[in-house]
Amino acid sequence: MVTRGAVVSREERVWAELAQIRDPEIPAISVVDLGVIGSVTVDDERVSVKLLPTFVGCPAIGVMQEQITARLGALGVADVVDVKVSFDPPWTSERITPAGRERLRLSGFAPPATAPTGPALIGLDELAVLPIAECPYCGSRNTTLENPFGPTLCRAIYHCADCRQPFEQMKRV
Amino acid sequence: MTAAPPELDVTAREALAELLLSVADDEFVIGFWDSEWTGIAPMLEEDVATSSIAQDEIGHAKALYELLAELTDDDADRIAFGRGVADFRHAALMNHARGDWAFSVARRYLYETADAIRLTALARSGHEPLAQLAGKMRREETYHLLHADAWLRRLAEGGADGRERLTNGLVSLWPDAQEIFAPLAGEETLVREGLLPEPMRAMHADWQARVRPILDPMCGALPDATPTLDGRERRTDEFSWLHGEFTSVARSEEAAAW
Numbered sequence: 001m002v003t004r005g006a007v008v009s010r011e012e013r014v015w016a017e018l019a020q021i022r023d024p025e026i027p028a029i030s031v032v033d034l035g036v037i038g039s040v041t042v043d044d045e046r047v048s049v050k051l052l053p054t055f056v057g058c059p060a061i062g063v064m065q066e067q068i069t070a071r072l073g074a075l076g077v078a079d080v081v082d083v084k085v086s087f088d089p090p091w092t093s094e095r096i097t098p099a100g101r102e103r104l105r106l107s108g109f110a111p112p113a114t115a116p117t118g119p120a121l122i123g124l125d126e127l128a129v130l131p132i133a134e135c136p137y138c139g140s141r142n143t144t145l146e147n148p149f150g151p152t153l154c155r156a157i158y159h160c161a162d163c164r165q166p167f168e169q170m171k172r173v
Numbered sequence: 174m175t176a177a178p179p180e181l182d183v184t185a186r187e188a189l190a191e192l193l194l195s196v197a198d199d200e201f202v203i204g205f206w207d208s209e210w211t212g213i214a215p216m217l218e219e220d221v222a223t224s225s226i227a228q229d230e231i232g233h234a235k236a237l238y239e240l241l242a243e244l245t246d247d248d249a250d251r252i253a254f255g256r257g258v259a260d261f262r263h264a265a266l267m268n269h270a271r272g273d274w275a276f277s278v279a280r281r282y283l284y285e286t287a288d289a290i291r292l293t294a295l296a297r298s299g300h301e302p303l304a305q306l307a308g309k310m311r312r313e314e315t316y317h318l319l320h321a322d323a324w325l326r327r328l329a330e331g332g333a334d335g336r337e338r339l340t341n342g343l344v345s346l347w348p349d350a351q352e353i354f355a356p357l358a359g360e361e362t363l364v365r366e367g368l369l370p371e372p373m374r375a376m377h378a379d380w381q382a383r384v385r386p387i388l389d390p391m392c393g394a395l396p397d398a399t400p401t402l403d404g405r406e407r408r409t410d411e412f413s414w415l416h417g418e419f420t421s422v423a424r425s426e427e428a429a430a431w
Binding site for chain 2: 055056057058059086087088090091092146147148149150151153171173
């Protein structure tokens with residue numbers, strides 16, 4: 001039981017450190033708030049982190065792996081840091097924390113819609129695309145999807161008809 | 174990612190490797206063809222969209238090549254860039270150069286609708302790492318399907334020139350599109366072991382039932398077409414050219430670590 005207490009506290013230190021590591025493509029949000037940390041386990045030799053990519057082809061995965069490995073290595077809780085990419089469970093937009101959603105909004109990104117709006121399109125069942133995005137600047141829902149593909153794989157481009165600003169949404173996936 | 178279940182015997186592993194390679198090569202080659210639009214798509218939004226879709230497809234291929242490399246104790250980069258033209262196993266649909274915009278839209282529509290059916294099946298594969306990856310890919314491919322569907326309708330319902338180019342593309346690609354469901358040599362084993370939840374011919378029938386009601390009125394009745402035995406083995410000069418392009422960097426420094 002004494003050892004168990006020590007293990008828990010090391011895990012907490014790992015989570016606290018992860019909360020300081022930012023997403024390389026959207027630095028406003030940490031990897032924890034983004035929901036890409038699937039699990040953390042710590043034993044005497046090893047810290048194991050399961051990393052869930054937002055998109056399979058996300059080019060930032062390698063950067064995240066390197067950063068997490070370096071930062072947790074420097075933390076000194078175990079000799080070996082093992083960061084594995086996993087699709088179990090798959091990352092979905094629901095994994096973004098409420099704090100993460102707020103941080104996205106503050107930096108001008110609409111967070112992904114939480115529920116489908118709009119009719120199902122061809123081949124879509126559990127995932128409805130084209131939900132209205134709430135403008136991160138003025139809060140209006142009088143917005144239109146300009147392009148479901150944006151500057152990175154995970155971002156779509158919208159336009160707000162009220163404040164007349166283009167803005168990006170982190171895609172619902 | 175976890176290694177293949179040790180209970181798979183040699184025959185099942187070989188069949189699984191063939192399946193992984195066929196899906197990975199489809200994604201890899203269509204991704205490279207679509208990347209040929211980067212910088213020259215008809216409008217800026219499409220430049221971004223096509224490039225983004227191409228990046229997704231090549232990312233999917235990478236993840237699939239990694240599963241394959243684990244299964245066969247190989248290297249994903251070698252599989253992607255170290256094979257000759259004849260060793261690729263993509264469906265004949267991916268043998269063609271990008272053509273004009275309508276031709277690319279026609280191919281993408283045929284491919285995305287077929288891929289959606291295949292991924293839905295693969296998400297139920299008994300090979301857990303493949304099932305997880307397919308489930309994840311499927312969510313992303315939804316955006317591709319949406320894009321292909323929107324462009325199909327735009328061209329079909331727009332002017333005569335666009336409609337004619339689109340239907341010419343659909344009609345000429347129709348036979349080769351069937352080959353996405355070409356039978357695999359190890360298919361019986363795959364189905365028996367639950368690695369492939371549905372035989373190719375069942376998926377092919379599902380796909381036809383889904384696209385014919387949309388395409389037949391557009392193109393006039395499309396001819397009866399079925400997958401053929403060498404549907405994933407035929408290669409073209411156009412593909413040889415693309416292969417030369419996408420392997421050029423790897424070939425320039427063969428000993429380099431990337």
